[in-house]
Amino acid sequence: MATTATISISSPDLMPGSSLSIAANTTLTKAGVTADLTQMETGVISLVSGTEYRLGPLATEMAGDAHDIASYLYICNTTTEDATYYIDWGINETMIGRLYAGDWMFIPWNASDDAAEIEIEPQGGTNTIEYAFFNSDFILPTAAS
Amino acid sequence: MATINANVTISSDISSYPISISKTMSMTKSANPAVGLEETTGLRTKKFTSTTAAVIVEHDELTDDKAHKVYIRNASTNRANFFYVAYNASAAAAATAETIGKLYGGDWMLMPYDGNVNITVASSTASETQYLEYMVFADGIVAAKG
Numbered sequence: 001m002a003t004t005a006t007i008s009i010s011s012p013d014l015m016p017g018s019s020l021s022i023a024a025n026t027t028l029t030k031a032g033v034t035a036d037l038t039q040m041e042t043g044v045i046s047l048v049s050g051t052e053y054r055l056g057p058l059a060t061e062m063a064g065d066a067h068d069i070a071s072y073l074y075i076c077n078t079t080t081e082d083a084t085y086y087i088d089w090g091i092n093e094t095m096i097g098r099l100y101a102g103d104w105m106f107i108p109w110n111a112s113d114d115a116a117e118i119e120i121e122p123q124g125g126t127n128t129i130e131y132a133f134f135n136s137d138f139i140l141p142t143a144a145s
Numbered sequence: 146m147a148t149i150n151a152n153v154t155i156s157s158d159i160s161s162y163p164i165s166i167s168k169t170m171s172m173t174k175s176a177n178p179a180v181g182l183e184e185t186t187g188l189r190t191k192k193f194t195s196t197t198a199a200v201i202v203e204h205d206e207l208t209d210d211k212a213h214k215v216y217i218r219n220a221s222t223n224r225a226n227f228f229y230v231a232y233n234a235s236a237a238a239a240a241t242a243e244t245i246g247k248l249y250g251g252d253w254m255l256m257p258y259d260g261n262v263n264i265t266v267a268s269s270t271a272s273e274t275q276y277l278e279y280m281v282f283a284d285g286i287v288a289a290k291g
Contacts, residue, residue, distance in 0.1 A: 002156075002157070002158060003155070003156070003157035003158075003159060004154075004155070004156050004157075005153065005154070005155045005253070006153070006154040006155075007151065007152065007153050007154075007216075007253055007255060008151070008152045009149065009150070009151045009152075009216060009255075010149075010150055011147055011148055011149040011150070012148065013147045013148060014147040014148075014149055014182075014183070014185055014282075015185065015187075020149075020188075022188070022216065022280070024218050024253045026251045026252045026253060027251070028252075029224055029249070031247070031249070032224060032225045032227075032249070033224060033225070034224055036159075037157075037159060038159060039159065040157060040159045040160060040164075042164065070247065070249065071246070074153070074155055074166060076168050082178065083175060083176060083177060083178050086175075089257070090232075091232070091243055091244075091245060092242045092243055094232065094242070094243050094262075095259065096232045096243070096245070096256065096257075096258060096259065096262075097212075097213070097256060097257030097258045097259045098175065098212060098257055098259060099257050100173070100175065100178060100212055100257075101178060102170050102171070102178070103170050103212075103257060104151075104153055104168045104170055104255075105255060105256045105257055106153055106155070106253075106254060106255055106256075107245055107246055107254045107255075107256050108230070108245070108246030108247055108248055108249070108252060108254060109245065109246040110239070110244065110245075110246045110247050112239055112240060112241075112242075112244060115242075116242070116244070130166075132155065132164070132166060134157065134159070
């Protein structure tokens with residue numbers, strides 16, 4: 001059950017006289033070992049602006065010590081609107097960057113505690129995202145009896 | 146303006162129905178998505194032999210609240226070792242509030258970055274040398290004052 005992530009970044013003219021070509025590939029595995037990841041979640045969501053949402057599980061929704069779980073998150077803002085539409089993303093109530101229309105991101109994520117959740121907040125209007133979360137240890141909420 | 150394209154492909158057969166994600170983005174300015182980014186701090190490779198946290202991106206070299214992109218790759222191969230990567234002025238560790246994640250040997254990441262706080266890293270090991278590759282695609286660089 002292999003999960004691989006490949007990136008290529010190219011530019012013929014960012015650095016004049018030296019075309020840029022970056023290529024990297026990695027096989028995503030459990031933390032610190034070479035065993036494959038075993039769980040995943042994908043989705044497409046339209047989100048109205050002005051509200052902060054959590055993406056992915058809380059630390060307490062992952063088995064074991066969340067510090068030691070390897071998780072990876074892909075998000076793409078599929079919106080095609082202008083530059084006033086974007087998604088603030090951050091961790092622990094701290095915004096880190098803006099995902100503009102058409103932008104994607106791919107990060108490792110290790111929730112240290114529930115406060116270290118992944119937060120996204122659309123701006124400008126309704127933004128639609130695609131996301132994929134890869135992990136090996138998230139657990140489902142217990143159903144009410 | 147420059148043309149910078151970043152393509153990601155993620156393939157997984159975790160599910161019985163294998164997924165394949167493929168997406169390309171052009172890195173553009175926050176103020177005008179029709180204009181490409183045209184500045185960079187350059188591609189850097191750094192050797193780490195201790196676990197001391199280090200700043201790899203100094204936010205005061207970049208314009209605040211812009212559409213910067215940061216690419217980071219752990220160029221080492223040992224999956225037992227990793228770098229903490231944090232959005233923090235000086236620290237990067239499990240207990241640092243804005244630690245984003247652990248970048249294991251061979252792993253890479255690409256994230257949008259607003260340029261308001263440093264990006265810091267810390268190697269998980271002092272007994273093995275690790276190498277980090279990184280590059281900032283900038284939506285505005287503040288030239289260092291003499």
